[in-house]
Structure formats: C-alpha cells, structure tokens
Amino acid sequence: MSDFKIIDGKAVAASVLDEVRAETAELKARGVTPGLAVVLVGEDPASKVYVGAKDRTCRDLGLYSRKITLPTETTQEELLAVVRELNADPLIHGILVQSPPPKHINEEEIIRAIDPRKDVDGFHPQNVAKLALEDPSGFVPCTPAGSMRLLASAGVQTSGAEAVVIGRSMIVGKPMALLLMAKGSDATVTVAHSRSKDLPAICRRADIVIAAVGRPEMVKADWVKPGAVVIDVGINRVEDATAKNGYRLTGDVAYDEVAPKCAAITPVPGGVGPMTIAMLMKNTLQAARQLTA
Numbered sequence: 001m002s003d004f005k006i007i008d009g010k011a012v013a014a015s016v017l018d019e020v021r022a023e024t025a026e027l028k029a030r031g032v033t034p035g036l037a038v039v040l041v042g043e044d045p046a047s048k049v050y051v052g053a054k055d056r057t058c059r060d061l062g063l064y065s066r067k068i069t070l071p072t073e074t075t076q077e078e079l080l081a082v083v084r085e086l087n088a089d090p091l092i093h094g095i096l097v098q099s100p101p102p103k104h105i106n107e108e109e110i111i112r113a114i115d116p117r118k119d120v121d122g123f124h125p126q127n128v129a130k131l132a133l134e135d136p137s138g139f140v141p142c143t144p145a146g147s148m149r150l151l152a153s154a155g156v157q158t159s160g161a162e163a164v165v166i167g168r169s170m171i172v173g174k175p176m177a178l179l180l181m182a183k184g185s186d187a188t189v190t191v192a193h194s195r196s197k198d199l200p201a202i203c204r205r206a207d208i209v210i211a212a213v214g215r216p217e218m219v220k221a222d223w224v225k226p227g228a229v230v231i232d233v234g235i236n237r238v239e240d241a242t243a244k245n246g247y248r249l250t251g252d253v254a255y256d257e258v259a260p261k262c263a264a265i266t267p268v269p270g271g272v273g274p275m276t277i278a279m280l281m282k283n284t285l286q287a288a289r290q291l292t293a
C-alpha cells in the first residue's frame with residue numbers, strides 16, 4: 001500500500017481562515033472587531049515564532065491583535081496584573097498566555113485568572129469541564145480541535161473506529177481523547193502515555209493514531225496497522241547541520257517509513273501546526289460573538 005493521502009494542513013487551515021474572514025466581516029458590520037491578546041513571557045525562540053504567527057494571522061484577517069512581550073524576570077503578580085487588565089478590556093475578546101512560561105511562574109494560577117469567557121486556549125477549568133460535558137458554549141483547545149477538523153477534511157470515519165491517542169497532556173492528548181469519544185465522533189478511544197506497557201502493540205490496534213508525545217520519530221512503521229490514519233501532532237526541533245537554522249522540524253512519527261503504510265497522514269511541518277493557529281482565530285470569533293450577544 002503506497003497510495004497514501006497526505007493531509008494538507010496548510011490548505012485546510014486556509015479554508016478555516018476563509019470562514020473566519022467572512023465571520024469577521026459580519027461582526028464588524030455589527031460594530032464589533034474581534035480582539036486577541038497574546039502574552040509571551042521570556043525569550044524562548046520557538047514561542048517567539050508561534051506568537052509572531054498568531055499576531056500576523058490576526059492582522060491578515062482584520063482582527064485586532066495585541067502582542068504583549070514581557071521579560072523573563074516578570075513576577076507572578078505582574079503577570080496576574082496583566083491578565084486582569086486584559087479581562088477588563090472591552091477591546092479584547094480572547095486571551096492567550098503562551099506556554100510554557102518561565103519556571104518561576106505558576107501557570108495553573110495564571111490560567112485560572114483568565115476570564116473563562118476569554119479563554120480561547122480552552123485551558124481554564126470551566127472550559128475543561130464544558131468539554132467533558134460536551135457543552136458547546138465552552139472553548140475547545142485549538143490543537144485537538146484542529147486535528148478533528150483534519151480528520152473530517154480527509155473524510156475519515158471516526159464512528160466506531162479504534163483510536164489510539166499517545167500522550168495525555170491537558171493541551172493535546174486529554175482533550176483529543178474527549179473529542180474523539182464525544183457523541184457524534186463516537187470513536188473507541190485508548191489513551192497511552194509514558195507508563196503504558198507495549199506501546200507498539202497498543203498502537204497496532206488503531207484505525208486512527210494521534211501522536212502527541214514530543215519524541216522525534218518515535219512511532220515506527222511496524223507500530224501502524226496497514227490502512228490506518230495518522231495525525232502527527234509532534235513538533236520537534238532536531239539538530240541538522242545542513243538545515244538553514246541548524247535545525248529541522250520533525251514530528252513524533254517516522255514519516256518516511258510510516259506514510260506508505262497509511263491511508264492518510266499529516267506531515268510536519270504543514271499538518272496540525274497551521275490548524276492550531278486557524279482554530280485559535282475561530283475561538284476568538286466565538287469569544288467575540290458570545291461576549292457581545
């Protein structure tokens with residue numbers, strides 16, 4: 001089997017952004033410009049790339065964007081004060097504090113301080129609860145939401161499918177599992193993690209594999225059932241002296257050997273990454289709509 005389909009995340013993200021553009025125009029006609037604030041604490045180079053991309057995409061679509069860059073030594077109290085200001089700011093409908101913050105910051109407390117109605121990451125406990133309860137008024141975390149959209153775009157049947165999610169983080173793995181098992185998606189979901197026994201065997205059962213681990217090229221060809229669909233969430237920077245920045249991006253899946261066995265697979269880059277940003281824009285519009293209804 002080597003007639004696999006490459007799921008083009010850039011193209012699907014572009015069509016999501018077309019929807020956002022149209023919805024933004026409608027909101028603006030009602031006098032509402034959706035506004036997103038992205039807060040970055042510290043100097044992490046990868047975070048700078050993502051935050052820059054979010055800011056650019058907002059501007060491109062006609063959203064109001066405020067990028068707030070704070071020094072590494074910013075205190076917990078100072079960051080809380082910034083969040084509270086954004087909570088109270090009527091121009092801002094969505095707030096995102098880039099993860100991970102510097103080590104001295106208590107991220108959980110910061111997330112809880114964000115007004116849940118503006119929590120476009122979907123990390124606040126109130127939104128986590130709404131996801132578990134399948135209450136659509138909550139915000140669904142962008143990466144899993146984007147991954148579901150990629151499955152739909154590729155015509156993948158989730159109902160009754162065996163799905164294996166590798167990773168149980170609050171950002172990706174756990175919400176991904178909730179989305180796949182939700183009514184309407186109806187997959188049978190297994191969640192694997194670092195304590196799972198015989199991961200290759202667990203993985204081989206899967207009709208749908210979601211890899212969200214953070215280990216470059218961990219998922220090998222003999223882990224994957226022929227004809228499975230593979231969503232590679234991993235974004236890993238690996239050293240590569242021949243690459244222009246001295247590194248290249250790779251996923252959690254050994255793409256070259258796995259792809260020929262698959263029915264469909266997402267590449268890295270150009271797969272889930274662009275969808276994360278597109279779904280963030282969607283969530284910002286949802287916030288603007290709900291706050292101004």
Ligand SMILES: NC(=O)C1=CN([C@@H]2O[C@H](COP(=O)(O)OP(=O)(O)OC[C@H]3O[C@@H](n4cnc5c(N)ncnc54)[C@H](OP(=O)(O)O)[C@@H]3O)[C@@H](O)[C@H]2O)C=CC1
Binds near residue numbers: 166171172235
């Ligand atoms: N495309 C995008 O937009 C995004 C991509 N990412 C990428 O996705 C990946 C995962 O991110 P994130 O969920 O935040 O990472 P975390 O480090 O928070 O979670 C990783 C998960 O993988 C599990 N794990 C680690 N090692 C193994 C192993 N050897 N076998 C099985 N499971 C293992 C961990 O298990 P345990 O719980 O036991 O520790 C944990 O549940 C990263 O590469 C990240 O860069 C993340 C966010 C967005």
Ligand SMILES: Nc1nc(=O)c2c([nH]1)NC[C@@H]1CN(c3ccc(C(=O)N[C@@H](CCC(=O)O)C(=O)O)cc3)C=[N+]21
Binds near residue numbers: 049
């Ligand atoms: N509060 C918070 N919310 C997040 O949503 C969040 C976060 N913190 N911290 C980090 C992760 C990671 N993340 C990505 C976004 C876009 C790409 C993306 O666009 N990737 C491109 C490549 C970009 C590049 O060249 O580096 C691609 O895969 O094609 C990747 C990863 C959002 N995250």
